[in-house]
Amino acid sequence: MTVIERPRLSPARMRPADVMRVGAVGLRTRPLRAFLSALGIAIGIAAMVGVVGLSSSSGAELDRQLSALGTNLLTLSAGSTITGEAAQMPKDAEAMIDRIGPVEAVSSIGKVGEAKVYRSEQIPEAQTGGITTYAAQLDLPATVGATLRSGTWLNAATERYPAAVIGSLTAQRLGIGAASPDTQIIVGGVRFTVVGVLEPVALASDLDSGVLVGWPVAEERLGFDGHPTTLYTRSEEAKLESVRQVLAGTANPEAPNEVDISRPSDALAAKQATSQAFANLLLGVGAVALLVGGVGVANTMVISVLERRAEIGLRRSLGATRGQIRTQFLAESLLLSALGAPAASCWGRR
Secondary structure: OOOOOOOOOOOOOOOHHHHHHHHOHHHHHOHHHHHHHHHHHHHHHHHHHHHHHHHHHHHHHHHHHHHHHOOOEEEEEEOEOOOOOEOOOOOOHHHHHOOOOOEEEEEEEEEEOOOOEEOOOOOOOOOOOOOEEEEEOOOHHHHHOOOEEEEOOOOOOHHHOOEEEEOHHHHHHHOOOOOOOOOEEEEOOEEEEEEEEEOOOOOOHHHHHEEEEEHHHHHHHOOOOOOOOEEEEEEOHHHHHHHHHHHHHHHOOOOHHHEEEOOOOHHHHHHHHHHHHHHHHHHHHHHHHHHHHHHHHHHHHHHHHHHOHHHHHHHHHOOOOHHHHHHHHHHHHHHHHHHHHHHHHHHHHO
16 A cells, blocks of 8 residues: 655745734724723833933933032132141232143132221221121132122222122121112221122132122222132032142142142032932833833733634634744734834924
8 A cells, every 4th residue: 555645734934014914903903902002102102201301301400500509619728837827828829720721710719807897987896797808809709609689799990999799698797788889888997889799609608708809909908918818719520639639739839738628519429429310210210111011012912812812723723833923913012012102202202
């Protein structure tokens, strides 16, 4: 008896067009479920984009505010000598610091110790109110971030005449609400016109209880010796530590040990901490959004498989392989995700 061997049939291969067609069957036959699933994907992606965008913009704004507060500000002050006496900064300390490459801005004030401040000549000499007189450079507000509550800052003309800008606490103690040409105070026995009142200065709180006058008029009328007592510098943040290491030797080459330098502002540490926190937040939000979207699509496809077991069985009986069935549902899930992505992209741009 002769046995005739029949050729073994190989399953037909599905072309990409066939994969797309069978993958779209579930979407066409159940349009409401497909629409709701795509809507859920779109909302999830849009929410992720929105939260990431909001967090990024908030982080950038916080960095900007912290930078404005002085993350790159260093303060130098005259310390004490080996014998314990008060040290003096060289008169050209500011000019020497300005030659340091990464230094972006430098300004200074000089304490006029003998110039007492009074509201009028009728105030007893003992009632100084704890107000200090400083000679100030014209670029001081830009360096320390000071703003005016009223009036104007000193300029090239007023710095040579009896004009003064007072701090916020000084204005409170002297009972001065706003600057005006009629408002005068007594500084070192000389009448000065109040041309400006400062807002509280966060980075240089000493200025709040001070009276600021021009450098030339302080030397001419108040007996100021011209030596700065405090210098403020702004540098590139990346090179802040390098600048800090050379500041003392640059400001006072003969006695760098007599210069006290503040450590970098606490705002720098806050900026670094918040940047790391925002980075972790964005990573966490993105991971959660992707997980939720993936679970949603997987749940939809599992339900689709359970509902269409009869269809799967029919296709298997007609010769479809397991791989082709998997390809069909994978294509369906990809099409479902592709329906939600464009809508989420449009929302994200808005």
